[in-house]
Amino acid sequence: MAYTWVVVADSTRARIFSAESSSAGLSELETLAHPEGRMHDRDITSDLPGRSFDSNKAGGRHAMEPSTDPKQELAIEFARTIARHVDAARVKNDFEQLVIVAAPTFLGLLREQLSNTCRKLVAFELNKNLVQQPAEEIRSHLPKLIPAIS
Numbered sequence: 494m495a496y497t498w499v500v501v502a503d504s505t506r507a508r509i510f511s512a513e514s515s516s517a518g519l520s521e522l523e524t525l526a527h528p529e530g531r532m533h534d535r536d537i538t539s540d541l542p543g544r545s546f547d548s549n550k551a552g553g554r555h556a557m558e559p560s561t562d563p564k565q566e567l568a569i570e571f572a573r574t575i576a577r578h579v580d581a582a583r584v585k586n587d588f589e590q591l592v593i594v595a596a597p598t599f600l601g602l603l604r605e606q607l608s609n610t611c612r613k614l615v616a617f618e619l620n621k622n623l624v625q626q627p628a629e630e631i632r633s634h635l636p637k638l639i640p641a642i643s
Contacts, residue, residue: 497616497639498522498588500579501631502595502603503624504568507575510628511588515639519628525578527571569602576606583611590642591615594631596622616642 499510499519505527510519582588591611595603597620604612617640623631 496588497590497592498579498582499592499594499631499635500575500603501624501626502572502575502593502599503622504564504571504596504599506624507571508624509578510631512592512632512639515641516637519632521628525575527567527574568599569606572599572602572606575603576608576611580608580611583608583614589614590639592617592619592635592639594619594621594623594634596620614642616640 496514496517497512499512501508501510507525507527509522509525511522512519579591591614593600593603593615599622600618600620604618607615617636619634621634623634
């Protein structure tokens, strides 16, 4: 059983590391890929927006805007996938605490998708996009001793 899991993510990729102690180096366990996150808006939405009548009596029509940005929806979907994966590992007791490193916007999305139980296991968060960095570089951005959950 790994003591700490370190999840390093952005909207297209998540890398999961383990650290056997609070001062140990990181060992990469797995990578989750989300290539859809690299798609352009025009490739995500294949249809024109719907049309609607104006609410006034003039009867004009206008195009309806989507309620959220398609890329944002894909990022939320990937954050949900990561959160489910982490929660399944928590149920199997694969880790005792969690460290999350993610780009600021994606960190917020990931935080929202984590279950309450997983949120309680988060010992440290870092809002930096380090997903492309080697394990040694990622570890250098974390505290010398990963804090224990109080």
